[in-house]
Amino acid sequence: MTSDTPSGKQAKSPRNGGDQLLEVDDRLFLQSVARALYVLEAFGRDARPMSLSEIAASARITKSAAQRAAQTLLSLGYLERSSDGGLLPGRRLLDRAFDYLRSNPLIERATPILIELRKNSSERVDFSLFDDLSILYAIRLQSKRETFFATLAGRRIPTFCSSGGRAMLAHLDDAAIDDILRRSERKALTPKTITDLDKIWDKVREARREGYAYAVEESLLGEVVLSAAVLDDRRQPVAAVHIAGSLSEWTVDDFRKRFAPLAIEAARALSY
Amino acid sequence: MTSDTPSGKQAKSPRNGGDQLLEVDDRLFLQSVARALYVLEAFGRDARPMSLSEIAASARITKSAAQRAAQTLLSLGYLERSSDGGLLPGRRLLDRAFDYLRSNPLIERATPILIELRKNSSERVDFSLFDDLSILYAIRLQSKRETFFATLAGRRIPTFCSSGGRAMLAHLDDAAIDDILRRSERKALTPKTITDLDKIWDKVREARREGYAYAVEESLLGEVVLSAAVLDDRRQPVAAVHIAGSLSEWTVDDFRKRFAPLAIEAARALSY
């Protein structure tokens, strides 16, 4: 699964869950646009070539609607045909993601600082955005040996079990933290993932004390990650700076001692 | 400018250039979907927060249409409000780009090979897709010191002046090459960019002989890039493997001798 929030506020959209009744709260809402985006979002659930019928089923729209949306998206390059005739996301989506990164002032400011951090640390450096139940990787500066997913911007990780997520949680008030943790699925990504509510709270409180959070093998075995939160002008957490290293090269304590100050400094430089 | 092709085949869309007459060739084309995408594409021309009116002007749609599209995109997370109330691309676009990379079989196959190549070369390794007048970076594995744009997937570079572009051109027939070069704007990116038609042809012919192409400071001063084309099952070029190095560390000849075999081997492994 790519995203956990089901595409914005559904209450306002004409498509409310399984209900067939179309109650239009928002007079300006374009249902055909939403349906076209549901078509694209189907590939977030199944990252493989899909037939029109599969897409229609996944997006919960009629085959006709899927047909029209797919034709339109195909002609504009946001959908492509795979070699076997199936449908795939189109490369135009890369252009739009590029625009996102390029237009976003925070990311523009963050990039040189992260590049500097990458140079000074020689470890992988990531920049993630806080997005409710998940965090979203926006910038990834790899080290030498990496996996497929460690190279990809756009990847999401649950907030509760990522160091970046917990670093950001630490800056919320208790009620907001509780709300997020309760709504989270808390499924383990590795055998080391901390899923127990009390233990997560301990980690969050620790992050409050130390000014940074860390996670050992919670999302990838053999990896230790350390993060500091970036705050906006209202002192709300919006992003996190991550430094990730390998346990084959570092002990957890050495890694923390060495890199925590660097991550905190970078995050402070990006905060208001 | 992000993309050169004006969003697919305009002839089939109801919006034909400056004409106001809406002639619908394709009965399945959803104009509101297209307009919503034109709204997003406006940020490809201006990567900054924009007002609704600016967007409407840039997308060549009425303010009302822009208003409806923006509301819809906002509610679905594909558009966001900036701190000053302007509109910006939304982070949901990153999810879709992630889906694109994850669903694409070629990119899935390419990633481990590129990671290996990056490890063996210790230089920056890129993977680009052929897209008519431009090439589109899909995977970027940075080296230590990089610039902002060198880290971003989704970036486009003109085909005619990039080593990857010319490596791919070399596998087309002469008429197709001529067609692409004629339609290209051939604007210099650096003082070293080769814009002369005959000289570009020389470079393409050289790439045919050698099995790879290279470019010295043509898109970034101080940088040498070397590329080999990836062919599909019809022997048509679809992508290119790039290795990029710094002229402060390499002479052009040494760089070519050292890395050309590696790039060619990686590209062959990805071809059919």
Added chain:
DNA sequence: ACGTTTGTATCGTATATCGATACGGACCTG
């Protein structure tokens, strides 16, 4: 206080979108 922006909201109209349905081809299966 004045134009001139902006974003937002309203509204009657007509047209663009709707979903059901039909068609032909591809692919299995018996």
Added chain:
DNA sequence: CAGGTCCGTATCGATATACGATACAAACGT
């Protein structure tokens, strides 16, 4: 090879949906 069942594509009449003009208040820069 006949009889299924999928597929993608095309058609069509009805009406819900999206259309663009317009109005409005708020914000801004004189």
